Amino acid sequence: MDTTLADLLAELIGFDTTSRNSNLQLIEWVRRYLAGHGLASRLTHSDDGSKANLFCRIGGDDLPLIVLSGHSDVVPVDGQDWSYPPFQLTDGGDGRLYGRGSADMKGFIACVLARVPDFVALAKAGQLRQGIGIALSYDEEVGCLGVGRLIDDLVAQGVTVAGCLIGEPTSMRPVVAHKGIAHYRCRVRGRAAHSSLTPYGVNAIEYAARLITHIRKLADAEASFGHRQPLYDVPFTTMQTGVIRGGVACNIVPADCEFMFECRWLPGDDPQRLVSSVADYAASLLLEMRAVAEEADIEIERVVYSPAFEAEPDSDISRYVHGLCACAGRGVAYTTEAGLFSEAGMPCVVLGPGSIEQAHRPDEFIEIAQLNACHDWLGLLTNNLIK
Numbered sequence: 029m030d031t032t033l034a035d036l037l038a039e040l041i042g043f044d045t046t047s048r049n050s051n052l053q054l055i056e057w058v059r060r061y062l063a064g065h066g067l068a069s070r071l072t073h074s075d076d077g078s079k080a081n082l083f084c085r086i087g088g089d090d091l092p093l094i095v096l097s098g099h100s101d102v103v104p105v106d107g108q109d110w111s112y113p114p115f116q117l118t119d120g121g122d123g124r125l126y127g128r129g130s131a132d133m134k135g136f137i138a139c140v141l142a143r144v145p146d147f148v149a150l151a152k153a154g155q156l157r158q159g160i161g162i163a164l165s166y167d168e169e170v171g172c173l174g175v176g177r178l179i180d181d182l183v184a185q186g187v188t189v190a191g192c193l194i195g196e197p198t199s200m201r202p203v204v205a206h207k208g209i210a211h212y213r214c215r216v217r218g219r220a221a222h223s224s225l226t227p228y229g230v231n232a233i234e235y236a237a238r239l240i241t242h243i244r245k246l247a248d249a250e251a252s253f254g255h256r257q258p259l260y261d262v263p264f265t266t267m268q269t270g271v272i273r274g275g276v277a278c279n280i281v282p283a284d285c286e287f288m289f290e291c292r293w294l295p296g297d298d299p300q301r302l303v304s305s306v307a308d309y310a311a312s313l314l315l316e317m318r319a320v321a322e323e324a325d326i327e328i329e330r331v332v333y334s335p336a337f338e339a340e341p342d343s344d345i346s347r348y349v350h351g352l353c354a355c356a357g358r359g360v361a362y363t364t365e366a367g368l369f370s371e372a373g374m375p376c377v378v379l380g381p382g383s384i385e386q387a388h389r390p391d392e393f394i395e396i397a398q399l400n401a402c403h404d405w406l407g408l409l410t411n412n413l414i415k
Contacts, residue, residue, distance in 0.1 A: 032142055033138055033139065033142040033399060033403055034117075034125075036138040036141050036142055037117055037125065037127075037130065037134060037135060037138035037399070038116075038117040039057065040054065040129065040134040040137055040138055041115060041116065041117040041127035041128065041129055041130060041134055042115060042116065042117070043057070043115070044115050045100050045101050045102055045129070046101065046102055046103065046104050046105075046128075047101040047102070047103070047104075047166075047167055047169045047170045048104070050078040050079055051079050051080065051100045051101060051166045052078065052079065052080060054100050055071065055080045055081075055082050055100065055164065058082060058137075058141070058164060059071075059082060061141060061144075062084050062144065062162070065144050065145060065148050066148060067084050067086060067144070067148065068084065069082050069083065069084045070082070070083045070084070070181070071083075072177040072178050072180075072181045073177075074166065074167075074174065074177075079166040079167065079174060080166060081163070081164060081165045081166060081174055081175065081177060081178035081181075082162070082163070082164040083161065083162070083163050083164075083178055083181070083182065084161065084162045085159055085160070085161050085162075085187070086144075086147045086148060086151050086156075086159060086160040086161070086162070087151045087156040087158070087159030087160060088151075088156075088159065091156060091157070091158055091159035092158055092159065092188040092189065092190035092344075093158065093159045093160065093161040093187065093188065093189050093190060094158055094159070094160055094161065094190055094191050094192075094193065094344065094345060094348075094409075094413060095160075095161035095162075095163050095189055095191070095192040095193070095369075095374070096140045096160065096161065096162055096163070096193050096195065096406075097163040097164075097165070097175075097192055097193065097194050097195065097365065097369070098133050098134075098136050098137040098140070098163070098164055098165075098194075098195045098380075099133060099164070099165045099166070099167075099168030099169070099174075099175070099365065100134075100137075100164045100165065100166055101166055101167055101168055101169050101170075102128050102129040102132065102134075102169065103128075103132075103169050103387075103388045105128055105390070108389075108390035109390050110390045110391055111126075111390075111391050112126040112127070112391060113127075114127060114128040114392075115127065115128060117130065120393065123395055123396050123397065124393040124394065124395055124396070125393060125394055125395075125396060125399070126391055126392065126393045127392065127393075128392055129392070130382065130386075130392055130393055130394040131197045131381075131382030131383060131384075131386040131387055131392055131393065131394045132196070132197055132382070132384070132386070132387035132388065132392070133195055133196055133197060133380060133382070135197070135380070135381045135382050135394040135398070135399055135402070136195030136196075136197075136380040136381055136382075136402060137164065137195070138399070139195075139381065139399060139402040139403045139406055140162055140195070140406065141162075142403055143403070143406050143407065143410070144162075146407070146410065147160050147410065150410065150413075150414060154415075155414050155415055156413055156414065156415070157413060157414065157415045158190055158344070158413045159413075160410075160413065161187075161189070163175075163178060163192075165178055165365060168364075168365055170332075171209075171211065171331070171332030171333075171334065172332075172334040172363070172364075172365050172367075172368055173332075175365045175368055175369075176368060179368060179369060179372045179374070182372075182374075183372060189369075189373075189374040190343070190344045190345070190375070191343055191344045191345025191346070191348070191374070191375045191376070191377070192345060192366070192369045192374050192375065192376045192377075193345060193349075193376070193377060193378075193379060193409075194364050194365055194366045194369070194376055194377070194378045194379075194380070195378075195379065195380030195381075195402075196364050196378050196379075196380050196384070197380050197381065197382035197383055197384050197386070197387060197394075198378055198379050198380055198384065199381075199382070199383050199384075199398065200353075200379065200380070200381055200398065200401050200402060200405065201353070201355050201358065201379070202349050202350075202353050202355070202356075202357040202358070202377050202378070202379045203357065203358055203359070203360050203364075203377070203378035203379065204338070204339035204341075204346070204357030204358065204359065204377060204378075205259060205260070205295055205336075205337060205338045205339065205357070205358075205359035205360075206336065206337050206359060206360045206361070206362060206363055206364060206366065206367070206378070207260070207262075207265075207292040207293055207294060207295075207336050207359075207360075207361050207362075207363060208292065208293050208295070208299065208333075208334060208335045208336035208337075208363060208367060209290060209291070209292050209332065209333075209334050209363040210290065210291050210299055210303075210330055210332060210333045210334075211288055211289075211290045211330070211331050211332035211333075212288065212289050212290070212291075212303065212306075212328055212329065212330050212331065213286065213287075213288050213328070213329045213331050214236065214239060214286065214287050214288070214289065214306075214310075214326065214327070214328050214329075215284070215285075215286050215325075215326070215327045215329075216232040216233075216235050216236045216239070216274075216284070216285045216286070216325075216326050217232060217283065217284060217323065217324055217325040217326070217327075218230030218231055218232035218235065218281070218282065218283050218284070218285075218317060218321060218324055219281070219283055219320065219321035219323065219324065220280055220281055220282065220283035221280075221281040222279070222280070222281070223278070223279040223280060223281055224279075225281075226281055227320075228320070229281030229283075229320075229321075230281070230283075230317045230320050230321045230324050231281050231282060232274055232282045232283055232284050232285035233274045233275055233282045233285045235285070235313055235317060235326070236272065236274065236285040236286075236287055238309075238313060239287075239306065239309065239310060239313065239326075240269045240272070240287060240289070242305070242306060242309045243267050243268075243269055243289050243306060244267075244269075246267055246302050246305060246306070247266060247267040247268060250264050250265045250266065250267070250302075251264055251266075255294060255296075255297065257294050257295075257359065259358060259359035260294070260359040260360065260361055261359075261360060261361055262292075262361040263294075264294070265291065265292065265293040265294055265297050265299070265302070266291070266292045266361075267289060267290065267291050267292075267302060268289065268290060269287055269288070269289045270288055270289065270290060271287060271288040272285070272286070272287040272288075273285070273286050273287070274286065274287075288331075289306075290332075291303065292361060292363070293336060294336065295336040295337065295338045296336075297336070303328070303330075306328065307328055310326040310328065311326075313326065314326050334363050334365070334367050334368060335367035335368065335370075335371050336363075336367055337363075337364070337366040337367040337370050337376065337378075338370075339357065339370075339375065339376060339377050340370075340375040343375030344375070345375050345376065345377050346375065346377055348409055348412050349377045349379060351412070352405060352408050352409060352412075353379070357377070360378075360384075362384065364378050366378050380402065381394060381395075381398035381399050381401060381402035382394040382395070382398050383398075
């Protein structure tokens with residue numbers, strides 16, 4: 029394995045960029061690395077300035093770009109039993125490199141950065157017919173929250189993107205479609221009462237439970253009768269409730285309950301039809317609740333949204349990937365930033381080193397062979413961009 033690639037990955041892993049933390053130290057380190065190769069970076073910040081996206085272009089301003097994109101944040105290690113220091117790259121001696129984000133997705137970022145000297149040399153020689161963009165985002169792991177600002181900035185600057193490679197861990201097998209995802213927060217407000225006087229209260233937990241049961245029925249109907257797409261590992265639209273909080277004591281009718289549910293839908297499906305069903309049912313429950321307590325209420329708020337994705341088969345990036353990969357593209361149930369890039373008119377394919385099965389787990393690792401394969405693959409991709 030190239031020592032430069034290993035060193036780059038070690039640097040990236042060393043930054044604790046868990047989504048709740050700032051990513052600025054990593055972004056500034058990457059910016060300095062790129063500046064050392066004569067490249068300028070453009071940053072777009074979060075509202076509070078604690079996080080930033082980075083974008084760097086290589087090649088003339090008039091060239092359409094192939095963008096190599098990755099997210100800088102990682103998921104927490106809290107409560108996980110690690111055999112290795114999570115924020116220190118460790119060679120396990122078994123052909124694997126361990127560390128949080130090694131697979132998801134700092135391994136891809138390291139491969140891209142390792143190729144920067146080659147990209148720069150080609151640009152200086154005037155050999156690129158398409159430019160290369162490097163994009164790093166924040167807060168992908170908590171709902172693809174940051175990349176939208178990067179995309180908006182590219183559009184505002186009039187940057188022409190011919191294609192985008194999203195380097196999520198796919199074991200170097202192309203992903204050409206994935207589901208969309210949305211998270212919703214539901215707040216149920218009832219009326220507290222002593223549990224001996226339950227008819228005088230409105231039990232927020234029980235009404236929340238009825239809503240959750242309705243969501244489950246919708247999910248079961250999709251699994252049994254909904255549209256199916258065999259390209260996907262889970263071939264139908266899904267719903268589930270993931271978090272619930274409410275109540276203060278067993279002898280008090282609870283006045284408040286809050287839960288969160290999600291929907292993951294197939295491209296071409298409309299998740300709003302399912303959310304509207306939940307809202308309609310909530311309205312019918314609210315009539316019951318307000319018959320006892322006028323102050324009762326049910327609120328449903330969307331807190332995360334990332335669209336579904338399907339690759340454009342005639343795009344430059346699709347043709348490059350098809351020509352370089354020996355296997356057919358597949359669809360997956362998880363979501364990436366490809367949906368947002370694609371929605372903005374930037375064609376995408378998802379392809380990167382490492383396995384999604386290792387993502388988010390304790391002792392996350394990436395195989396050295398996968399890193400080498402990605403590094404070599406990026407070299408072959410670059411050959412397609414030469415005049």
